[in-house]
Amino acid sequence: MTALSELTRPWAAMSYGFLDGSAKREMRRKMLKAIAVPGCQMPYASREVPMARGWGTGGLQVTLTLVNPASVVKVIDQGADDSVNAVSIRQFLSRVSGARETWDTCEASIIQSRHRIPEERMRDDQILVLQVPNPEPLRPVEPNISVARQMHADADYGRMWLILYEQLVRSGRIMQGASYPALVNGRHVMTPSPIPRWDVPKMHMARHLTFLSAGREKRVFAIPPQTRVEPLVFSDIPYKVEDHAALTCHRSGLKGFFMNEIPQADGSSAHELSDSNLGIKAIRRAEGEAAAIAPTWYRDGWMTEAGE
Amino acid sequence: MSAALQDRLDAPRLMTAPPILRMEGISHSFGAVQALRDVSATVYPGEVLGIVGESGSGKSTLLRMMNLEDRPDRGDYRLAIPGAEGNLFDLNRYARRMLRARHIGIVYQNPHLGLLMRNSSSGNVAERLLIAGERRFAELRARGREALSASEFPLERMDAPPIELSGGMQQRVQLAKAIALEPALLLLDEPTTGLDVSVQALVLDTLKRLQRDRAITMVLVSHDLGVIRTMADRVMVMRRGRVVEEGLADQIFQDPQHPYTQALVHAKL
Numbered sequence: 001m002t003a004l005s006e007l008t009r010p011w012a013a014m015s016y017g018f019l020d021g022s023a024k025r026e027m028r029r030k031m032l033k034a035i036a037v038p039g040c041q042m043p044y045a046s047r048e049v050p051m052a053r054g055w056g057t058g059g060l061q062v063t064l065t066l067v068n069p070a071s072v073v074k075v076i077d078q079g080a081d082d083s084v085n086a087v088s089i090r091q092f093l094s095r096v097s098g099a100r101e102t103w104d105t106c107e108a109s110i111i112q113s114r115h116r117i118p119e120e121r122m123r124d125d126q127i128l129v130l131q132v133p134n135p136e137p138l139r140p141v142e143p144n145i146s147v148a149r150q151m152h153a154d155a156d157y158g159r160m161w162l163i164l165y166e167q168l169v170r171s172g173r174i175m176q177g178a179s180y181p182a183l184v185n186g187r188h189v190m191t192p193s194p195i196p197r198w199d200v201p202k203m204h205m206a207r208h209l210t211f212l213s214a215g216r217e218k219r220v221f222a223i224p225p226q227t228r229v230e231p232l233v234f235s236d237i238p239y240k241v242e243d244h245a246a247l248t249c250h251r252s253g254l255k256g257f258f259m260n261e262i263p264q265a266d267g268s269s270a271h272e273l274s275d276s277n278l279g280i281k282a283i284r285r286a287e288g289e290a291a292a293i294a295p296t297w298y299r300d301g302w303m304t305e306a307g308e
Numbered sequence: 309m310s311a312a313l314q315d316r317l318d319a320p321r322l323m324t325a326p327p328i329l330r331m332e333g334i335s336h337s338f339g340a341v342q343a344l345r346d347v348s349a350t351v352y353p354g355e356v357l358g359i360v361g362e363s364g365s366g367k368s369t370l371l372r373m374m375n376l377e378d379r380p381d382r383g384d385y386r387l388a389i390p391g392a393e394g395n396l397f398d399l400n401r402y403a404r405r406m407l408r409a410r411h412i413g414i415v416y417q418n419p420h421l422g423l424l425m426r427n428s429s430s431g432n433v434a435e436r437l438l439i440a441g442e443r444r445f446a447e448l449r450a451r452g453r454e455a456l457s458a459s460e461f462p463l464e465r466m467d468a469p470p471i472e473l474s475g476g477m478q479q480r481v482q483l484a485k486a487i488a489l490e491p492a493l494l495l496l497d498e499p500t501t502g503l504d505v506s507v508q509a510l511v512l513d514t515l516k517r518l519q520r521d522r523a524i525t526m527v528l529v530s531h532d533l534g535v536i537r538t539m540a541d542r543v544m545v546m547r548r549g550r551v552v553e554e555g556l557a558d559q560i561f562q563d564p565q566h567p568y569t570q571a572l573v574h575a576k577l
Contacts, residue, residue, distance in 0.1 A: 150401070154401070154402050154405065156405070158435070158438035158439035158440075158441070159435060159438065159439070161443065162424075162427065162431055162434065162435050162438055165431050165438070165445070165448065166427055166428060166431050168445060169428050169430065169431065169467050170428070170467075234444060234445035235443045235444050236445050236446050236447075237445050
């Protein structure tokens with residue numbers, strides 16, 4: 001008697017990357033649209049992925065669409081590669097696509113990130129995918145989504161400065177610490193996801209492509225390479241990044257980067273690099289190992305020019 | 309006759325200047341209710357036009373049309389403002405919004421409609437300047453302070469949110485917001501209704517002084533004849549969506565022609 005298995009072809013994978021073909025096609029179309037109109041939010045059919053909404057499903061869907069067996073993926077969570085969330089997303093990506101995992105910014109071809117941009121300058125062959133909880137910069141001033149869309153269409157962004165005005169009047173300085181709104185390509189105001197102010201200048205005229213995707217809100221937007229990204233400011237009050245220039249990382253000894261504050265038992269606080277992999281590389285280098293550190297965006301707390 | 313007196317005896321502006329606002333044949337209905345029937349209105353630069361009528365007579369609807377918030381079923385609306393050509397009801401959303409932001413100020417009866425209650429008062433004034441494109445913080449502060457003091461708002465409270473202020477103060481913030489850009493046209497929709505009589509007198513005083521100092525063209529809608537009598541140069545009486553009588557304020561109050569106006573004036577007296 002002939003077994004059924006003899007009549008069928010042996011099992012072989014027909015795709016990779018968890019999402020089915022039509023889901024990937026939907027993502028690809030909307031991602032291309034997003035690149036075509038920098039900073040403009042494109043709605044997309046957000047699929048179910050084996051993760052709860054709000055944990056980076058938007059970023060994950062973009063990464064799953066981009067990833068292939070030759071990719072090298074790095075996933076960071078608030079700058080760290082070893083948090084539970086980062087580890088599980090990275091393992092999942094490598095399991096469903098065969099892509100290689102890495103912690104090293106220079107090595108990765110796709111970097112999915114929550115709330116940070118790596119300190120090392122990214123190249124034009126790398127793609128950054130940011131997870132966005134709330135993609136609508138106008139939400140604090142206009143809760144009605146339909147009206148907000150009209151405001152985007154009319155480039156009616158005057159009220160965004162009202163938020164800054166109120167902060168200056170109440171506190172004497174700009175209090176917006178993360179998700180600092182920025183004008184992309186002189187046209188659309190976007191929220192750069194909850195990255196600190198420190199990271200916003202890294203997006204300006206960057207060499208790499210950035211995708212920002214919100215899975216729960218079903219919106220994707222993009223910053224193509226070499227695109228202007230200008231944080232909203234009053235013309236007589238300059239944009240300021242966090243004052244971390246003088247802080248030294250207590251583990252790696254590096255200075256002039258974005259730090260996490262670690263409270264100590266005696267009430268004081270120590271600081272450590274938020275970009276944990278940069279710290280690890282610096283320590284390995286200090287111990288005599290050959291760990292290549294790419295040029296960084298900041299030097300001694302100051303943003304450097306692209307050509308340097 | 310002395311030269312000084314001669315200056316004062318020049319022909320009134322009304323007679324020499326072309327109208328700044330001209331509305332013709334405005335008709336509008338909400339479902340089966342005909343809110344406006346073939347209404348026409350003209351406003352000359354520097355004058356105050358009072359629109360009076362009972363509730364539901366269409367006066368607020370007409371004001372909303374003047375503010376380009378609504379489009380009537382039929383009608384023609386022109387403003388003598390550079391850049392505002394043709395029937396303004398035919399403008400697209402963007403052009404309408406720009407025109408409103410730059411040239412028309414409005415004070416609503418209900419401050420919740422016109423103000424962001426939880427932002428600061430100076431922020432409310434600044435909002436208007438921001439929408440018009442001002443991006444200098446120092447300038448926003450200075451012009452906010454100027455507009456608030458012009459509407460006789462106590463400057464030490466300029467950063468308090470309107471929700472903490474009294475009704476009269478809220479109306480002053482609305483007024484400051486409306487005049488911040490020196491609009492060609494100031495629309496007042498029952499600005500003093502709901503205020504107690506003494507506060508009402510103070511707000512009217514401010515309005516009167518502003519009108520005298522800056523010669524702002526105003527359209528004032530009210531059901532209160534006293535307010536109209538204090539403020540208006542010319543009066544339009546509306547009833548059931550029609551203009552029943554129109555004329556100089558003195559004329560209307562001293563010698564009303566239409567039976568409805570007569571009833572109105574006598575009820576007041």
